[in-house]
Amino acid sequence: MDISFNDIKQKFQGCGLKTTPQRTAIYDALLRSTAHPTAEDLFDQVAPQFPMMSLNTVYYTLGVLRTSGLIHEVNIGHTRARFDANLSPHHHLICVECQAIVDVMDPRLNRLTSPAGIPKDFEITSYQVAFRGFCGSCRRHAGRSINHSSSGLHPTTVKGGLHGKSS
């Protein structure tokens, strides 16, 4: 599941984007990451190869890639934008302590049906489920014990939950 330079070049061409070294490095770094990095994370990662590069270029590049549909922006809180090159439909688990974002690939979540009681003239184009909680390391540090009752979640073992029609 590794991606080559030519794969990236073709994606860029398909979107009418020039294949520059900076852009390639930024997109490649994002493709290799599952951490949903910030613009600055990506800058820190590619800067060693491009000592002249400015953070501005990272923002510009991410904006172009997002507009072209090659990446998504994932938002948690209003502090800083996080980016994701994984375009397959999925959802996220967010640690409220360290802000880690973990992918949730459970396909059942991609089958939610239209909610009831919304304005009839509203057109829904997508949806996203954000689970919040504490990652393992944050939980260990804080000495938290698992408290399922606070989540409002039914345990996974409850049958029939979460599914859309498995048509």
Place this chain on the structure above:
Amino acid sequence: MDISFNDIKQKFQGCGLKTTPQRTAIYDALLRSTAHPTAEDLFDQVAPQFPMMSLNTVYYTLGVLRTSGLIHEVNIGHTRARFDANLSPHHHLICVECQAIVDVMDPRLNRLTSPAGIPKDFEITSYQVAFRGFCGSCRRHAGRSINHSSSGLHPTTVKGGLHGKSS
């Protein structure tokens, strides 16, 4: 479903918060709104009654109310924070054009089960579904026609979808 000054005062006391006129006005304005206003929206609304009030006070107050659990912060994008005094479990519909936020009270969404394939040591404490799309007025302006296929959503009429165990 109106709320009185004494109701508010009791909530504040229950959290160990002083009942000041500014704080009462801000919380009252938020309770009366279903628009999920920003700090500045609330400032604009209460400022006429308190010509001396600073926007800073609104931020401070919202921070205190959130820490006390009396309000929630709703985030869409990373631009500005939106606030919600409706504590009943619910979800949101967001217009990507005008940033309107509409409540989604469908109780089926509150019964999602634990997702599969997440780190076993992650403790989920809550989750939130954010539906995105175009509100009626934005859709009319842009001359958009409804395109259900783009949403990935099954129509509401699909039976059995979206439900957790109806225990």
Place this chain on the structure above:
DNA sequence: TGTTAAATAGTAATTATTCTTAAATAGGAA
């Protein structure tokens, strides 16, 4: 009524992101 910790208001500072502009360059045309 007096005391005190909490709240307010005014201002300054910070942080993330966007804007502006000039120089560099990728990719197509000649």
Place this chain on the structure above:
DNA sequence: TTCCTATTTAAGAATAATTACTATTTAACA
């Protein structure tokens, strides 16, 4: 291959939301 030009990059300035600092005021309680 060389030239042309729109795109991209880089540097710095500007903006917008939020937070920090601090002196003054005040709600709550003794």
